[in-house]
Amino acid sequence: MPTITQGDLYTATLEVVEHPPLGVPALDGGPREAVVRLAGERSLVRILDGGDGRDLDLVLPGGYRHRHGKVRLTAHRLAEGVFAIKAGEHRIALLRLRDPALGMPAFDPSGNHHPALRPTRPMRWRRARVQGRVSPWETLRLGAEVALPLLVQGAILRWRLGVRLAALIRADSRANRLLARLRDRHDGGPLMIRIPLRGWAVIPLKEADVRRVLHGAEFTPANREKRGALSHFQPDAVLITRDPELRAQRRAFNEEVLRPEPIAQEVRQKVAQEMATLPTEGVLTWSRFHAAHQRLARRIVLGDSARDDEAVTRLLDRLRADANWFYLRARKTDVRVAFQRRIEGHLRRAERGSLARVLAQTRTDPAVHPEGQVPHWLFAYDAAGITAWRALTLPAVHAGPHDPEHLRAAVLEALHRWPTTPAILRDTTAPTRWRGVTLPEGSIAAVITSFTDEVPFSDGPAACPGKDLVLLTATEVLAAILRDREVAALSRRSPLDHFGVRFAVRPRER
Structure with a gap:
């Protein structure tokens, strides 16, 4: 039985909105009087004369669910002094605070009741009443509609068939609709999920909760699943470095090397050269664009001599395909060693206008393992190419203007x-x-980016250190394509399936 012995006491009015009869006299009739004790998660509402000669008890804000007959009622805080009473998904009444209940006796701690709030039945708190904890059915739906489509597409290397299926069923929209419903049902979240063999998982849905995850010192980006995936091809990357001091050193090194200013002019030249290899008339497909963009990425990261080194990209893709399986697939040490050796060969040349040159000129502690940061740069440029390709589908891109500011947007x-x-x-x-709920160390928090605004490059201490360089490159790619071509999408497929997007191109009239 909860102890509600403190908090402010108010009188209130229950205003019933139009709805089918529920068989609950308190909610089928006109306005009702209520008394509300505001005490945090255990705030108590007593609807006086709730029917059958009994009052009706609820606990705010929705953590306690009171069953009256076959109707399950929840209370949700809407604003200061205003609460919604819901039956399932339907709002059936508004509860408005009126005045402080002055002159009423205080709670009797020994009996745990106020004369105006004496319970008519014991109020038992069960495990399922943890605020925000999803039910087993909701857990299954989150797995099927949110987690499974993400895994089917490939978390590290996109699988063509999985991406196509996700686009056909509009997996992102379905997931967002489900998350929106659960956010409303659980008072804004975050959603608390108990996963067998993994423990607690949290999905933050409100801006403040997302900010807490991304900025909070109690959360590390070196997540267990992320380590299982990225260690296949970049075991020394800053993202999966667990030691805080070493992570800070690696972070500072990445920020220094990935500044766009030292190589901005060379990036523009290389973009123009590689995009000039694409057709100016006919059909432009993802495979043609992707091949050109990979050449561009190798030149920017490793130097011009790496332009035609397709072997280094094939080795990386093999490792990334294994990374899609996280811990479930053994690491291919021989493939990773061969991949790292090819990278180190290019880095030794440290060619002008490349990140390899900047890396060679940047002093750092050997523990940072500078060469170990390079695989992530190549990996990130693959995502940059996908983004630029999808941006070509936006009508605003074709309407112009094509200046850097608008293309960056x-x-x-x-x-x-x-x-x-x-x-x-x-x-x-x-x-x-x-x-x-006290989440034990190692619990997972997952920010679903399609549902959350303003985090395209993450945020907080682990925000992408190469954001400006990636934006410069992608912006220049769009500018180079549109400078000499008029582009029109040929298919109506969702840009989520970037593999299937095609464009008709023709020379731009001067």
Whole structure:
């Protein structure tokens, strides 16, 4: 039995909205009087004369569900002093606070009741009443409509068939609709999920909760699943570095090397050269564009000598395909060693106008393992190519103007509509209190990017250090394509399926 012995006491009015009869006299008649005790998660509402000679008890804000006959009622805080009473998904009444209940006796701690709020039956708190905790059925739906489509598409290397299926069923829209319903049902979230063999998982849905995950010191980007995936091809990357001091060193190194200013002019020249290899008339397909963009990425990261080194990309793709399976597939040490050796060969040349040259000129502690950061740069450029390709489908791109400012905005818009990182994962680094539950160390928090605004490059201490360089490259790619061509989409497929997007191109009239 809960102890509600403190908090402010108010009188209130229950205003019934139009709805089918529920068989609950308190909610089928006119306005009702109520008394409300505001005490955080255990705030109590007593609807006086709730029917059958009994009052009706609810607990705010929706964590306690009171069953009256066959009707399940929940109370949800809408605004200061205003609450919604719901039956399932339907709002059936509004509860408005009127005045402080002055002159009423205080709670009697020994009996745990106020004369105006004496319970008519014991109020038992069950495990399922943890605020925000989803039911087993809701857990299954989250797995089927949110997690499964993300995995089917390939978390690290996109699978053509999985991406096509996800686009056909509009998986992103379906997932967002489900998350919106669960957010309303659970008072804004976050959603608390108990996963067998993994423990607690949290999906933040409100801006404040997302910000807590991305900025909070109690959350680390070196998430268990992320380590299982990325360690296949970049075991020394900053994203999966668990030691805080070493992670800070690697972060500072990445920020220094990935500044666009030292190589901005060379990036523009290389973009123009590679995009000039694409057709100016006929059909432009993803495969043609992707091949050109991979050449561009190798030149920017490793130097011009790596332009035709398709072997380094094939090795990386093999490792990324294994990374899609996280811990479930053994690491191919021989493939990773061959991949790293090819990278180191290019880095030794440190060619002018490449990140390899900047890396060679940047001093850092050997523990940072500078060469170990390079695989992530190549990996990230693959996502940059997908984003630029999707941005070409936006009508605003074709309407112009094609100046850098507008094209950069188009790239960001494409990232918002079709995020290339479907989920941002964090793990708790210590026992963390959230909505009345203490999450043990190692619990997972997952930010679903299609549902959350303003995180195309993550945010907080683990925000993408190469954001400006990626935006510069993608913007220049759009400018180079549109400078000499008029482009029109040939298919009506969702840009989520970037493999199937095709464009008709013809020379631009001068």
